[in-house]
Amino acid sequence: MAIVGAGIGGLAAAVALRQRGFEVEIFERSAELGEVGAGLQIGPNGVKVLRALGLEAELMKNAFEPFSIMSVTWDEGRLRFRQPLKAIAREKYGAPYMSAHRADLHTMLHRAIGDTRLTLDAACIGADTVNGAAVARFADGTSAEADIVIGADGIRSAIRAQYFGDGAPRFTEMVAWRCIVPMECVPERIGPAAKSRSPMASILAGSGRTATSSATRSA
Numbered sequence: 001m002a003i004v005g006a007g008i009g010g011l012a013a014a015v016a017l018r019q020r021g022f023e024v025e026i027f028e029r030s031a032e033l034g035e036v037g038a039g040l041q042i043g044p045n046g047v048k049v050l051r052a053l054g055l056e057a058e059l060m061k062n063a064f065e066p067f068s069i070m071s072v073t074w075d076e077g078r079l080r081f082r083q084p085l086k087a088i089a090r091e092k093y094g095a096p097y098m099s100a101h102r103a104d105l106h107t108m109l110h111r112a113i114g115d116t117r118l119t120l121d122a123a124c125i126g127a128d129t130v131n132g133a134a135v136a137r138f139a140d141g142t143s144a145e146a147d148i149v150i151g152a153d154g155i156r157s158a159i160r161a162q163y164f165g166d167g168a169p170r171f172t173e174m175v176a177w178r179c180i181v182p183m184e185c186v187p188e189r190i191g192p193a194a195k196s197r198s199p200m201a202s203i204l205a206g207s208g209r210t211a212t213s214s215a216t217r218s219a
């Protein structure tokens with residue numbers, strides 16, 4: 001199997017396929033797999049996938065399980081609602097609701113692919129069926145043959161564009177700014193437990209804007 005893209009999807013697919021005995025090779029456009037992204041939330045469904053891959057215990061080492069998620073007004077920090085997460089997620093959904101740094105999730109998946117061949121600097125420009133084989137083509141003129149080519153090349157996927165002609169992503173005029181802040185700088189109004197090891201996920205909403213926060217990792 002040839003997987004195009006070594007992001008969250010491509011690496012997770014590689015781990016799953018290898019565990020089921022498939023031979024896998026990954027092709028990634030970037031010159032290196034660096035620290036990309038910021039905090040993300042992994043819902044119980046996502047944790048169940050990592051559990052199936054045998055990675056739940058590893059995830060827990062660098063992830064946080066928020067007590068609750070709460071919504072507060074953006075200007076006064078007034079509580080709108082608080083929804084327990086820790087107390088109910090495992091019981092109701094069979095897995096916890098976690099937050100983590102994308103880079104930690106990515107590094108964990110990267111480690112889990114073991115000795116799977118990973119070719120960097122390989123920008124895929126399309127994939128075709130040639131004499132019954134699946135062939136991925138790359139910008140430098142090279143190609144890779146496999147039984148199946150999996151397009152996991154993200155939001156500007158060359159493979160999806162070729163087969164589904166879905167055009168360029170549409171700008172919705174909604175912009176997300178991301179930043180990472182040391183815990184000791186988090187204002188009290190984000191939540192009294194903000195400085196503990198098991199803080200809340202919070203949403204400050206109002207006036208056409210929202211700010212969400214989730215804990216990532218200890219320093």
Ligand SMILES: Cc1cc2nc3c(=O)[nH]c(=O)nc-3n(C[C@H](O)[C@H](O)[C@H](O)COP(=O)(O)OP(=O)(O)OC[C@H]3O[C@@H](n4cnc5c(N)ncnc54)[C@H](O)[C@@H]3O)c2cc1C
Pocket residue numbers: 004005006007008009010027028029030039040041042043046122123124125152153154155156157158176178
């Ligand atoms: C601001 C923000 C916040 C988010 N928060 C969350 C969250 O809290 N929880 C959550 O579950 N999700 C969240 N997401 C969504 C999540 O990041 C994506 O769903 C996920 O990263 C998609 O994984 P992917 O593997 O499809 O793509 P990516 O992770 O983008 O990986 C694609 C990979 O393919 C490579 N690639 C691209 N083009 C080519 C090519 N032509 N040839 C070879 N390689 C190529 C890229 O370099 C990259 O490594 C968030 C997204 C954003 C933008």
